[in-house]
């Protein structure tokens with residue numbers, strides 16, 4: 584037991600700590616901070632519970648409290664010869680007025696898309712790509728049509744193509760392929 588240090592009286596004789604009275608500045612700052620925190624709304628007191636946003640900068644979905652900043656490549660440094668003022672030109676889409684970059688038409692900037700984002704003007708394809716079945720339909724119709732044709736020819740060709748595809752793939756994506764079952768001839772099977 585002699586090897587062990589004796590801590591039995593440690594709690595009875597705590598080391599004396601000197602406490603200084605807080606300065607008035609610190610007290611004022613503390614009350615201000617407390618008032619500020621208490622007057623906040625629930626969401627302001629709990630930023631970790633803030634609303635989720637689809638971040639356009641980092642491409643992720645996270646809380647609105649996390650502010651992401653875009654970083655641009657430095658293109659070159661422009662120096663004003665009169666004042667000696669240096670400005671770094673970044674490779675951003677919108678340039679400050681007067682900056683001319685060869686690949687951009689700076690005089691017309693900012694464009695509408697640069698201000699509100701290109702996603703605002705996104706539309707569907709005017710002529711969407713055809714699927715496998717539709718491509719075959721077009722191919723069949725074209726093969727049935729003569730060099731010169733009128734509307735009736737076109738309608739007939741489309742009907743014929745539709746029937747062929749129904750035999751091949753089925754109808755309405757649900758029904759099975761149409762079996763081209765011919766009615767048995769009454770004469771069939773009879774001994775000659």
Ligand SMILES: [Zn+2]
Nearest residue numbers: 638640641651
């Ligand atoms: Zn982000």
